[in-house]
Amino acid sequence: MTNQKYKNLTLREFDAAAEKFDDSDPSVYNLCRKDYPDLLEELLKEPCQDVLDCGCGTGAMLVMFRDACPDKQYTGKEGYGINKFSSVLSKV
Template identity: 55%
Template sequence: MTAKEYKDLTMSEFTKAAEIYESDNAGVYNMCKKDYPDVLAELEKEPFNDLLDCGCGTGPMLTLLHEKYPEKHYTGIDLTPKMIEVAKRKNMKNVELIVGDCENLPFADNSFDVVICCESFHHYPNPQDFFNSVYRVLRPNGRLVLRDMTMSSAALWFCNHIEMPFIHLAGKGDVKIYGRDDIQKLCDGAGLQMESFEKRGFCRLHCVARKAG
């Protein structure tokens, strides 16, 4: 499929999911809630003022951050207009919400202390473009906190080559699941230093990468 076809599937999927995304009836999307505590714990390790949430959806992670650190400035970006529409209903102070493409971030160079991306990266058809954009918008010594899915090598192959076509038939815009070597290459290509890569819990990728100071 083309990049546009992947993105069209993703927008269709999440337009349908937007109204229930944070409810108890969210189905598979409820799994995303398991990422939030680990991201919060990671952010507690270093001070920050300006944070960008890539693939922010309806803003569940931004809501938690806003409650914990209300004085900081947050920006959320998502490809699906309906997700941003629902997020804006929360009327959170110091939170800017934008419809846009995470592979071509519409922000100035050196704008953010930290970029987070939770469970949306596997929808990006041009992953190197995303990493390059993250590098550009991060300030020196800024970091990327990436949460997504990962698996063993054999399971990755099966998922990416056998299961993925059926996922597309079901109307989902998943592109690829990544392993450590994949993420390392993307970091190297963008000029980011991968500081940690862990498989946590069930098929969870937890990665921290940094832009040199």
């Protein structure tokens, strides 16, 4: 398989997995969600004005951060596959 075929396969697999990031499927992504409150607690200790999350997936962690600190500017970027961050924030 060529490098380009591997890349295309990876993108397809990531897109399929991203569709399930925020549902109740017992995937590794949802298992990691239990750690979000602890991560948020640590992030809130850091002084900042703006937040950039590289590799934000669907932006679930940024939504939690924004709810805790609505006065900041938030940007999420996903490097591979679909970027659902904007649509997630627009629903909240």
